[in-house]
Amino acid sequence: MAKQLTIGLILPDVLGTYGDDGNALVLRQRARMRGLDAEIRPFLLTDDITDDCDVYTLGGGEDTAQILAAERLTSSPGLQRAADRGTPILAICAGLQVLGHSFNAGGREVKGISLLDATTTPLSSRAIGEVITTPQAPLTAPLTGFENHMGGTVLGPDAQPLGRVTRGVGNLDGTAEGVVQGSVIATYMHGPVLARNPELADLLLARALGVDPAELTPLELDVVDELRAERLK
Numbered sequence: 001m002a003k004q005l006t007i008g009l010i011l012p013d014v015l016g017t018y019g020d021d022g023n024a025l026v027l028r029q030r031a032r033m034r035g036l037d038a039e040i041r042p043f044l045l046t047d048d049i050t051d052d053c054d055v056y057t058l059g060g061g062e063d064t065a066q067i068l069a070a071e072r073l074t075s076s077p078g079l080q081r082a083a084d085r086g087t088p089i090l091a092i093c094a095g096l097q098v099l100g101h102s103f104n105a106g107g108r109e110v111k112g113i114s115l116l117d118a119t120t121t122p123l124s125s126r127a128i129g130e131v132i133t134t135p136q137a138p139l140t141a142p143l144t145g146f147e148n149h150m151g152g153t154v155l156g157p158d159a160q161p162l163g164r165v166t167r168g169v170g171n172l173d174g175t176a177e178g179v180v181q182g183s184v185i186a187t188y189m190h191g192p193v194l195a196r197n198p199e200l201a202d203l204l205l206a207r208a209l210g211v212d213p214a215e216l217t218p219l220e221l222d223v224v225d226e227l228r229a230e231r232l233k
Ligand code: GLN
Pocket: 018, 059, 060, 061, 062, 063, 066, 092, 093, 094, 095, 148, 149, 150, 151, 152
């Protein structure tokens, strides 16, 4: 197993509105608790996005900020190169939308980077509240998060939902939630989602390290169990 881990945090200056930078902190902390040397490398709007990190995270953001993110990911395509070689990527909400084909912002349709076969258009009303899903394999535990989005996302044939909604709206209409395609896992769940869902955090960590999740030392964190019990009530 690699002893070092570099976590790429994509555009926290424009995709940092909803606290999703916490996902990078959770990955770093869970790696360090296993004795690994982990660091977060932020890529700001003015930085070149390089393809040499072990895992990447992108957070949610406001509509206008998300246009800037889509433009920067297009002009500095390191994330696309990383995805091509199978590097795990976690994208949240606006992050999910910019990785798709297109979304609406600033009163127009904006092109995404098409890492995901997903298209986003406005919902009739904003989706806000707790969301719970039953995930697809290899995940087994219910996923919990908080959604807050105006965009609704339809998946094409190359993308699969991350889970089936048991509470909340999810991508569009209370059925599917999130997107899985290649090495990308995307979701509308804030929380941050990795703080609320340790199984998902360890799946990403294991993939970043090139091992099976069962090879990671189990972590007993009562506070995470308490948080989940409260949110899954
Ligand atoms: N601006 C997007 C929307 O409203 C994403 C919001 C978010 O990232 N929470 O759909």
